[in-house]
Amino acid sequence: MVPAAGRGERLGPGAPKALRELGGAPLLVHAVRALARSRSVGLVVVAAPPNGVAEVVGLLDSHGLDGKDVRVVAGGATRQESVRLGLAAIPEQTEIVLVHDAARPLVPVEVVDAVIGAVRGGAGAVVPAVPLADTVKRVEPAEAGRPEPVLDTPDRATLRAVQTPQGFRRELLAEVHAKALSEAAAGGGPAVTDDAGLVEWYGGQVVVVPGHEEAFKVTRPLDLVLAEAVLARRRASDGF
Numbered sequence: 001m002v003p004a005a006g007r008g009e010r011l012g013p014g015a016p017k018a019l020r021e022l023g024g025a026p027l028l029v030h031a032v033r034a035l036a037r038s039r040s041v042g043l044v045v046v047a048a049p050p051n052g053v054a055e056v057v058g059l060l061d062s063h064g065l066d067g068k069d070v071r072v073v074a075g076g077a078t079r080q081e082s083v084r085l086g087l088a089a090i091p092e093q094t095e096i097v098l099v100h101d102a103a104r105p106l107v108p109v110e111v112v113d114a115v116i117g118a119v120r121g122g123a124g125a126v127v128p129a130v131p132l133a134d135t136v137k138r139v140e141p142a143e144a145g146r147p148e149p150v151l152d153t154p155d156r157a158t159l160r161a162v163q164t165p166q167g168f169r170r171e172l173l174a175e176v177h178a179k180a181l182s183e184a185a186a187g188g189g190p191a192v193t194d195d196a197g198l199v200e201w202y203g204g205q206v207v208v209v210p211g212h213e214e215a216f217k218v219t220r221p222l223d224l225v226l227a228e229a230v231l232a233r234r235r236a237s238d239g240f
């Protein structure tokens with residue numbers, strides 16, 4: 001499933017992020033195609049901006065999608081809610097669910113297949129990830145404009161930057177989303193930024209497989225420039 005209901009404000013003003021164009025097609029279309037390229041993927045469920053369902057259906061129809069079954073549901077106010085609404089549209093007999101950000105349009109199919117392979121191999125939750133290029137420091141957040149004191153420097157060798165698609169046994173993902181929803185209704189619940197984070201929060205094991213530098217997330221304007229360059233290189237090298 002593809003949560004695509006975010007506004008993408010860090011990218012600057014304009015259309016919702018998933019609908020921004022990259023090489024003549026919206027980011028979302030690239031992301032759906034990237035998943036559909038895997039022979040193991042039978043259905044793609046997209047969570048669209050709540051007021052943009054008809055527009056997203058039209059866009060997906062106008063960019064042929066390899067004969068895969070694609071369904072569109074209305075997303076929610078948070079990524080977590082969008083994923084939960086998307087999950088509800090996935091048939092119960094489905095064993096494995098991938099959650100893939102619309103904002104990662106260029107993930108290679110090898111990464112998709114590696115994630116699926118690890119779930120098939122017995123893992124309940126799998127994330128693709130890459131080592132960090134930068135040293136990372138934890139800081140004590142300060143008032144805007146003031147220098148932030150450094151608390152410590154985690155050992156970079158043990159850190160990974162996590163990408164999508166993240167893969168799950170469907171039952172496990174549905175269970176942690178249901179728990180998070182009931183805790184949120186009681187005024188609590190985990191504040192996590194990815195689905196694997198929910199599994200970890202409830203004590204489940206998550207494992208990492210190698211990600212890919214081209215699976216980066218389009219967040220800021222410079223990321224779009226990079227994505228255009230990657231796409232141009234692919235088109236030049238193999239008529240992609």
Ligand code: C5P
Binds near residue numbers: 075102
């Ligand atoms: O904001 P961020 O880049 O972390 O969003 C990651 C993904 O979650 C994007 O594909 C975005 O469209 C999606 N999202 C969503 N519903 C929201 C917020 C974000 O589907 N309410």
